[in-house]
Amino acid sequence: MTGPVARAAGSLALHHRITADLAARIRSGDWPPGRRIPYEHELMASYGCARATVSKAVQALAAAGLVERRRRAGTFVARPRVQSAVLEIPELQAEISGRGQAYGYELISQQRRRLAPGRPDEARLRPAGAVLEVVCRHLANGAPFAVEERLISLAAAPEARSADFRLTPPGAWLLDHVAWSEAEHRIAAVAADDLTAMRLSLDPGRPCLVLRRWTWRAGEAVTFVRQTFPADAFELVARFAPGGFSQASGLPAVRPD
């Protein structure tokens, strides 16, 4: 019995406080992917509360995908996925291979430079910071599939200084070197400019899909990437179902085309 509900200082429910505490340690990179977080009974002791309370807190992390729980083993920081299931923006290599096509990659240029504060896209990265600029090209069955222009903040990811992107696409490299993060995507249609058209073997003015993505870690911008696809080569898919609760009726067969 009892349980006078020790109302925490911040007027925030205790289990919310615990969730936020743990999430902060994960997002900051303090607890890297794969690391085991404390057992529930340890968190009970740390926070001085019942097991149901810490359990609720950690289950919220699991529902958000930040951790994975395994019986008898413990709870571990999850490896970041490229995307949630809602907006599928796969790694291009996996996407092309999944189509049964041969994937090709070509580095076009790689250089250090300073940000151009005049460009609004770049302004979201740390102002006046040094960045690594990588321009590359993805091929499917030998045909240009996408051009990628990427900036990596060297302040946020100093390991990139010594990275070599001649063989490894920068997206794949970052997946292994940047912990959990927030991201924003912007998707637009544009007419190919002369340079892009040349790189994609298109006529200038032809429509292209442009995907821009900013990625932050702990509030600091890590990378900005702009990928340009020929209009007929790529289509983004986003599924949305409220609450993934098993529905006996079965989902529609959403696989044609």
Place this chain on the structure above:
Amino acid sequence: MTGPVARAAGSLALHHRITADLAARIRSGDWPPGRRIPYEHELMASYGCARATVSKAVQALAAAGLVERRRRAGTFVARPRVQSAVLEIPELQAEISGRGQAYGYELISQQRRRLAPGRPDEARLRPAGAVLEVVCRHLANGAPFAVEERLISLAAAPEARSADFRLTPPGAWLLDHVAWSEAEHRIAAVAADDLTAMRLSLDPGRPCLVLRRWTWRAGEAVTFVRQTFPADAFELVARFAPGGFSQASGLPAVRPD
């Protein structure tokens, strides 16, 4: 004291079973938006379990956005949002008004017809069903902003038979007449064909962003819509943050541009 964990028949945890039960009633339209669902103590009696169990089940629905809970009032089926926060595809009227522009709407045509099984986009709707086809145009400050071609399955939404879309955009009408649903979006870039170019006051061949959306209710396709935007008029935004737990560090100022 007791609590032998009455393992349910389906080998599914009781709170999961309850969540699925309630979600099914909501998605089927059995409980329409705004309807109050049973109080927790009523669910306790129905399922013969402790309050914590039904509470966990209903809180899962709330987390998924299917219901809204108000103290002292009860728990109510939420009105479907156009989109989750992850992929923001707002109603065009709200989007344009939000920019401080004048919104305009024009119906181009409205007619009943049968599905054309040859078109793969349409094939996802119930085969051989009768549909209402609505073509319309959205304007911002008097300039064409988007053309919309929509099919509404009359088998799934018979009320549409008597709807009048001369003044009301079909999207807004559907929001009030179709309950919770699943959706899929496909986003692509295309060159404007002659008809679309004329309707958007563009030169043929100019790039456009095309958004296609299929919506299902209880496994049955309700509507398909194809919206075409001039490339410079529209940009889709998708944010992704793992778990929206308050992070004391604060999110980056993601509002420039």
Place this chain on the structure above:
DNA sequence: AAGTGGTCTAGACCACAAA
């Protein structure tokens, strides 16, 4: 004022996977 949902506890049994 009354009743809802929000939270917390102390204890218990269980399934399961790792050691």
Place this chain on the structure above:
DNA sequence: TTGTGGTCTAGACCACTTG
């Protein structure tokens, strides 16, 4: 075998909001 997380209970106090 052991200990983790998964689940459930019976009871309690509280905040908030609505009638």
